[in-house]
Amino acid sequence: MKVSIQKFDFQSDKILSSLAPEEQQAFLDAAETLTFKKGKLIFYEGGIPTGVFLIKEGKAKIYKTGLDGKDQIFYIYKAGDLMGYHALLCNEHYEDSCEALETCDILFVSKPDFDNLLLKISKLQLLLIQNMSHEFGVMVNTITVMAHKPLRERLALYLLVLQERYRSEQTEIILPREDLANIVGTARESLGRLLKEFKEDGLIEVDGRAITIKQPAKLQKVASSEYS
């Protein structure tokens, strides 16, 4: 059975984009713009949430550092995505950290202002509910993949997922090997070996850090445990 890529997409751009123009404007009015340079932390595990973040420009990774010091990356947010609202909404400390992968322009709305928006824009609560219940399904799929799929299939799958997420902006996947390894859940060295194999099989093309998918259909098959 084919694995569907959309089942790994949070659709975090849908919350804001589903609001009416004047409601979106209310959000913009409440926001201030912050800039995070590459490598800077936007929020971090254990920290206390003070608001929500909307990426205007750039990409950021959400991850968690395990006891062994290795990171697990759950998601790469891109321009248009709303993020950092989970811990805020349940009044808990952040369970995860968020780091800018490149220079990011970010709209920040403080907790009081966001609470205000929640009251003023009745639809917003419903959109959050819809989005988080969708995210739950994504997490369920992610856990299944991590726990059961062998590395080769995980890599094939996540290459497709990343490609899809980057598609609107660029055709290649540009990401440090270590980050890619931490998405797929493996060691940097094992990742390298497999990338080489994929390259030799003509599934992808590699140019330094940039990975281009050449045969998505075949990659799909690998991701779905159907390889010759």
Add this chain to the structure above:
Amino acid sequence: MKVSIQKFDFQSDKILSSLAPEEQQAFLDAAETLTFKKGKLIFYEGGIPTGVFLIKEGKAKIYKTGLDGKDQIFYIYKAGDLMGYHALLCNEHYEDSCEALETCDILFVSKPDFDNLLLKISKLQLLLIQNMSHEFGVMVNTITVMAHKPLRERLALYLLVLQERYRSEQTEIILPREDLANIVGTARESLGRLLKEFKEDGLIEVDGRAITIKQPAKLQKVASSEYS
């Protein structure tokens, strides 16, 4: 660093129990009672949600079947827990399946009735938001554990988690080995071997299917990568 058990608990009993008595009554009034015998499916992956479920009596597992035919269990729900609302709320098909682990008495509220409750009980939306954002953190932790922790630590952790969840009703963990393996994310045989080790080390006691934790503190250490 110590792994905290509560970070793996959905707190799915909190939604209903946080409502005022008359609001809870409204829920009860909208519900009908269904009984599922052991092994029966309450809902299943790919199915279309028609309502939500509250367990009155019994336990149920939420799981997903991988392409390889092996199940991954995410959660064991028990009496008092509300479940099955994610797919309903985002208008998607179920991503997971739910099966009764023992005979379950379940309160079912149909989608139209639940929508009604959402309108009538303003607090309910907020409680759902709070709960799902909390669940997100649990999922984040679960993925990290699955991707990074070795089997021994995962088993120690989940024994503690299960013990905590069962605590109010019984002191032992009673679960088929296969289910336990599918929670921890391993093969039945590997699980068996490790249980034997734990038993020999005096960490647990095993009597047929029943597992009793004898040294929770030591198990904690194993779960936290601190074993001698």
Add this chain to the structure above:
DNA sequence: GTGAAAATGTGATATATGTTACATTTTACT
């Protein structure tokens, strides 16, 4: 209670992936 079916225990074996160590290349800062 009894027997068939299911679940569990056990041991041998295979293998995927992590680990270690180091050479080489690329990146990014001044």
Add this chain to the structure above:
DNA sequence: AGTAAAATGTAACATATATCACATTTTCAC
């Protein structure tokens, strides 16, 4: 542009865990 620091490639090796095959026990239905 030059250089130190970071990232990546490579190979040998170690090992945790899956797999397979089968004996044994337990469970459950009749």
